[in-house]
Amino acid sequence: MSLGQRLYDLRKTTGLSQEKAAEQLGVTRQTVSKWETDQTTPDFDKIIPICNLYNVTTAELFGEEKENDYSYNIDSNTEQTAGDSFSEAEKFKIRHKYKIRFAVLLSIGICLYILSVTPFVVLKNEKLSIVLFFVMIAVATMLIVFGAIAKPKFEDEKKSDTPESNLYKRICSIMSGVVLVIYLLLSFLTGAWYITWVLWIVYAIACQIAKLVFSLKGIEIDE
Template sequence: MGFGEKIYKLRKEHGLSQEALAEKLDTTRQAISKWENNQGYPETEKLLLLSNIFEVSVDYLLKDTTENRVEHDKGYYVSREMAAGYLLSNKKQTQYVAAGISLLICSAIPYFLFRHSVPTYIVSGLVLATLGIVSFVVAGFADNKQYTAITKEPLILDPVTLKELKDELALLKRKHVVLSILGTVCVAFSGLSFLLTRKGFLDITEQSAPYYALCVFLFGAGVYILCNVIVSRDTYAVLLENDQYVNRFSARLARKSKKVIEKI
C-alpha cells in the first residue's frame, strides 16, 4: 500500500473529510488530495502531525511507498476524489468534441436556408465550421494529463468507491436509455430523409429547404447526444471494468482520437 492509499484509508477510518484533515494540518484540501493521489509528499512537520492524528508511526506512513508506487502488477490507486475528477474532466472534453462534430455537421444548414445567396451561405457555413474546429482545439486543452495513468494501468479502488461508482452508473443507465433512443431517432429520421431524397422520392425545393435544414440540425443534435452517452459509458468502464476496457475497440479509438486532437 502506497503513501497516498494509506492517507486515504486512515482518513476514512477516522471519519475525516479532506477539508477537516486540512484544517487540522493547517493546509489546503488541494494539498490533501495531491498526497492521496501520490502527486507529492507533506513536509516533515506535516508528517509528524499526520502520525499523531492517525496514531501511527511516520515509518508506517513512508514504508515501501516508492516500491509500491512503481509496481505495475499491484495497480494504480484511484481515490474517490480522483475518480470524480477523472469523470468530470472526461465529461467536459467529450462535450467539446461532440459539439465540434455537431457544428461541422450543422455548417451545411446555411446552404438550405440561403441557397440563393452564395456569399451568405458560404460565410455562415465557414463560421459554423470554424467554431467546430475551435471546439476541437479547446477539447485538446481540456485533456487533463493528471489522469493519463488511469487509462493505461491496472487500477485499484477501495470497496466504498467501487460501490458509489456502480450506484452512479446504475442511475445514469436509465438516463442513457432515454437519451440513446432520442439520439438514434434524430439520426435515423434525418438520415432517412436524405436517403429518400437521393433515391428520388423527395426533392429539395425552395419550400422544402427549411425542412432539410431541420434534418441537418436533428442529425447534428443526435450525434451530439450519442457521443456523450457512449463516451460517458466508456469512462465509467475505465474505472469499473479496467481489464476489459483497455482491449475494447472504442477504447483504442478514443486514445487515437485524443492523440489526433493533441496534434491539432
C-alpha cells in the first residue's frame, strides 16, 4: 500500500473531510488531495502533525498497520507489504535529505554570487580580480546546477505535472530567457559584469513571487 493510499484510509477512518484535515494541518485541500493520490509527499515538518491528527505512530504511518484498525490477514503477502512500506519510508527520508542538500548548495551559491564582487574592491590587480570573479561565478553556478539536477531517480515515478505546475514552469522559463538576453546585452555593452549578475537574483525573486501568487490561490506548485 502506498503512503497516499494509507493517508486516505486514515482520514476516512477518522471521519474527516479533506477540508477539515487540511485546516487542522495548516495546508490547502489541494495539498491533502495530492498527498492521497501520491502526486506529492508531506514535508518532513508535517509528519508529526499528521500522526497526531490520525492518532498513529510514524512507524504505523509508513506501513506497520494497527492491529485492530485494519483487517489484513497475515499471509504470504505480508513480507511484500512490509517491503513496500519500508521503501516508501526510505523514499521520504531521501527526499528530505535532498531538500536540505539543495537548500545548502543554493545558499552557498548565492553567497558566492554576492561575494564575487569583493576582489574588485579588495585587490588592486584588475586582471586577478577578473579571474577570481569568474571563478567564483563558475563555482556558484556549478553548485546550484548540481543541487538542482541531483534529484532522486524515483522522483521520475511521480505522476505527471499538473497544468498549474506546467504554467508556472513556462512562466519561469520565459523569464529566464528574457533575463539572459538582458544580462548579456548589458554586460557586453557596459562591461559591468561585476554588477549585472544581480539580474539573476531578481529573476529568482520573480519566480518565488509567481509561486506565491499560485499558493495564495490554493494551488501547490511541484517543481
